[in-house]
Amino acid sequence: xxxxxxxxxxxxxxxxxxxxxxxxxxxxxxxxxxxxxxxxxxxxxxxxxxxxxxxxxxxxxxxxxxxxxxxxxxxxxxxxxxxxxxxxxxxxxxxxxxxxxxxxxxxxxxxxxxxxxxxxxxxxxxxxxxxxxxxxxxxxxxxxxxxxxxxxxxxxxxxxxxxxxxxxxxxxxxxxxxxxxxxxxxxxxxxxxxxxxxxxxxxxxxxxxxxxxxxxxxxxxxxxxxxxxxxxxxxxxxxxxxxxxxxxxxxxxxxxxxxxxxxxxxxxxxxxxxxxxxxxxxxxxxxxxxxxxxxxxxxxxxxxxxxxxxxxxxxxxxxxxxxxxxxxxxxxxxxxx
Amino acid sequence: xxxxxxxxxxxxxxxxxxxxxxxxxxxxxxxxxxxxxxxxxxxxxxxxxxxxxxxxxxxxxxxxxxxxxxxxxxxxxxxxxxxxxxxxxxxxxxxxxxxxxxxxxxxxxxxxxxxxxxxxxxxxxxxxxxxxxxxxxxxxxxxxxxxxxxxxxxxxxxxxxxxxxxxxxxxxxxxxxxxxxxxxxxxxxxxxxxxxxxxxxxxxxxxxxxxxxxxxxxxxxxxxxxxxxxxxxxxxxxxxxxxxxxxxxxxxxxxxxxxxxxxxxxxxxxxxxxxxxxxxxxxxxxxxxxxxxxxxxxxxxxxxxxxx
Numbered sequence: 001x002x003x004x005x006x007x008x009x010x011x012x013x014x015x016x017x018x019x020x021x022x023x024x025x026x027x028x029x030x031x032x033x034x035x036x037x038x039x040x041x042x043x044x045x046x047x048x049x050x051x052x053x054x055x056x057x058x059x060x061x062x063x064x065x066x067x068x069x070x071x072x073x074x075x076x077x078x079x080x081x082x083x084x085x086x087x088x089x090x091x092x093x094x095x096x097x098x099x100x101x102x103x104x105x106x107x108x109x110x111x112x113x114x115x116x117x118x119x120x121x122x123x124x125x126x127x128x129x130x131x132x133x134x135x136x137x138x139x140x141x142x143x144x145x146x147x148x149x150x151x152x153x154x155x156x157x158x159x160x161x162x163x164x165x166x167x168x169x170x171x172x173x174x175x176x177x178x179x180x181x182x183x184x185x186x187x188x189x190x191x192x193x194x195x196x197x198x199x200x201x202x203x204x205x206x207x208x209x210x211x212x213x214x215x216x217x218x219x220x221x222x223x224x225x226x227x228x229x230x231x232x233x234x235x236x237x238x239x240x241x242x243x244x245x246x247x248x249x250x251x252x253x254x255x256x257x258x259x260x261x262x263x264x265x266x267x268x269x270x271x272x273x274x275x276x277x278x279x280x281x282x283x284x285x286x287x288x289x290x291x292x293x294x295x296x297x298x299x300x301x302x303x304x305x306x307x308x309x310x311x312x313x314x315x316x317x318x319x320x321x322x323x324x325x326x327x328x329x330x331x332x333x334x335x336x337x
Numbered sequence: 338x339x340x341x342x343x344x345x346x347x348x349x350x351x352x353x354x355x356x357x358x359x360x361x362x363x364x365x366x367x368x369x370x371x372x373x374x375x376x377x378x379x380x381x382x383x384x385x386x387x388x389x390x391x392x393x394x395x396x397x398x399x400x401x402x403x404x405x406x407x408x409x410x411x412x413x414x415x416x417x418x419x420x421x422x423x424x425x426x427x428x429x430x431x432x433x434x435x436x437x438x439x440x441x442x443x444x445x446x447x448x449x450x451x452x453x454x455x456x457x458x459x460x461x462x463x464x465x466x467x468x469x470x471x472x473x474x475x476x477x478x479x480x481x482x483x484x485x486x487x488x489x490x491x492x493x494x495x496x497x498x499x500x501x502x503x504x505x506x507x508x509x510x511x512x513x514x515x516x517x518x519x520x521x522x523x524x525x526x527x528x529x530x531x532x533x534x535x536x537x538x539x540x541x542x543x544x545x546x547x548x549x550x551x552x553x554x555x556x557x558x559x560x561x562x563x564x565x566x567x568x569x570x571x572x573x574x575x576x577x578x579x580x581x582x583x584x585x586x587x588x589x590x591x592x593x594x595x596x597x598x599x600x601x602x603x604x605x606x607x608x609x610x611x612x613x614x615x616x617x618x619x620x621x622x623x624x625x626x627x628x629x630x631x632x633x634x635x636x637x638x639x640x641x642x643x644x645x
Contacts, residue, residue: 091545103536106535106537110559111363111558111559112554114359120544121545125544143352150356150357153359155360168540171544
């Protein structure tokens with residue numbers, strides 16, 4: 001078995017929140033945005049991360065590249081824990097891990113030309129390159145992501161959303177990273193453009209042998225692109241499985257509820273399927289429920305769920321639930337209530 | 338990745354295509370500015386006033402400090418503005434050519450305005466951007482320093498400086514420069530806070546760009562619009578301040594003069610009937626002020642089209 005490219009162990013992100021009007025000596029409240037996430041990522045593999053808004057998807061990604069302070073471990077393939085590095089030591093790894101952002105236009109500096117934007121990581125990590133060399137590489141990369149290389153002197157506002165996202169992808173790939181973190185790269189785009197960008201990402205991934213962490217809340221997009229999918233709820237992992245497994249036989253009630261909410265483009269099938277409506281709101285991460293964080297909205301919750309938090313069971317299809325089971329059982333549990 | 342020869346040929350062809358020139362946000366702003374008639378007129382007036390200030394003395398009959406003793410006794414009758422004598426703006430109360438003196442005074446006023454504004458732009462922008470970008474405790478300390486300096490009565494400090502260290506141009510620049518950057522720093526900090534969380538800043542951080550480079554490359558260029566607007570509005574403010582100090586009699590050292598000084602002299606001599614001594618400097622002062630305000634307004638509309 002090959003070594004994993006990235007091995008994340010018990011990654012926690014805690015924000016300290018001070019309320020308006022708090023005295024300087026009052027203790028800030030703790031917000032656990034990510035509470036102990038574990039996963040492994042193989043070279044060339046795509047891990048999809050799904051969950052509701054505010055469940056810690058983006059925070060998890062940002063923690064890996066040290067943009068938010070985190071505790072735990074994120075071991076890179078050479079055995080170095082990325083989270084323990086000083087900003088200066090981290091610099092070496094920044095070119096290996098690049099990121100694509102959600103809002104295509106906002107992620108590009110409006111005062112810089114496309115050429116300057118794409119070349120920025122390259123110039124930062126390889127200051128010795130000549131100007132012609134940089135320009136040639138930028139143009140080749142623009143061609144690769146489907147932009148006309150002669151548009152190198154244009155400004156971001158002259159491009160469409162899809163083109164801007166291509167610029168963002170070109171900027172991420174120009175330093176030849178091993179891991180690409182995509183933070184909802186298509187949620188701001190039209191559906192037809194989404195498909196183009198997804199296909200581009202998949203094509204580039206095959207050609208360059210990239211590993212990807214793909215964050216999204218659109219489940220069908222994640223299914224299409226990911227090898228494995230991780231479901232997050234309130235900063236905790238609920239279920240991890242291969243994409244096929246997770247979508248065909250979800251074991252965690254939360255995953256089942258999520259999947260049942262995906263609309264099916266066939267009215268008959270849509271009417272026939274079992275919806276699992278979740279009641280209530282996402283609990284505040286400032287005061288997470290005891291035990292299993294999902295228990296307040298779970299149709300299968302029992303006394304044990306409040307007492308102790310379920311761990312992920314080992315294996316290929318990991319579920320963090322005391323009472324995992326196929327969809328039919330959840331539906332039955334709901335009808336009994 | 339294996340590319341076929343045809344692919345390579347097509348790639349080479351695409352790479353060799355002529356580069357399209359992009360239209361930068363600055364170009365857009367320039368086009369919008371040029372459409373604004375008041376602003377263009379203001380800029381045109383500013384150019385004329387500056388040309389007069391810097392080259393006007395060449396066309397004067399005498400230098401700004403030459404005293405014509407033969408006429409200084411009866412300026413009211415002998416020192417009227419006239420094309421024949423070459424004293425286009427007449428003489429001042431001591432018999433000096435007012436045309437030369439107005440040119441020289443306008444020059445000092447414009448220099449004071451520009452120096453004050455540039456200090457405020459350079460120091461204020463960097464200070465505010467660093468404070469906003471670094472954030473946290475550094476931000477708190479840096480902004481409290483600004484608050485403390487703002488609380489000191491500014492005119493009082495300048496007057497004290499001029500009284501203690503003597504009246505000189507450099508002391509005037511120091512006094513104005515010391516305080517002009519404070520409000521700029523505040524404005525820039527506020528803008529930086531909104532910019533800081535934009536995704537392109539995060540992208541630069543993720544790429545490993547150093548903090549100071551991010552400030553210079555990503556934050557400052559995106560602030561320049563608002564800074565440019567504020568700076569053009571600051572220039573007349575500086576000129577006003579200098580004029581007020583000169584009006585109190587503490588400005589530049591005679592025989593050097595400034596617009597405020599000339600206006601003050603003119604106002605004093607108004608009752609003797611030498612009204613031109615007030616009107617000419619006042620006209621230049623007002624034209625300069627209005628021109629700067631129009632240009633500033635035009636810049637704001639051009640650089641910030643959302644606000645209209």
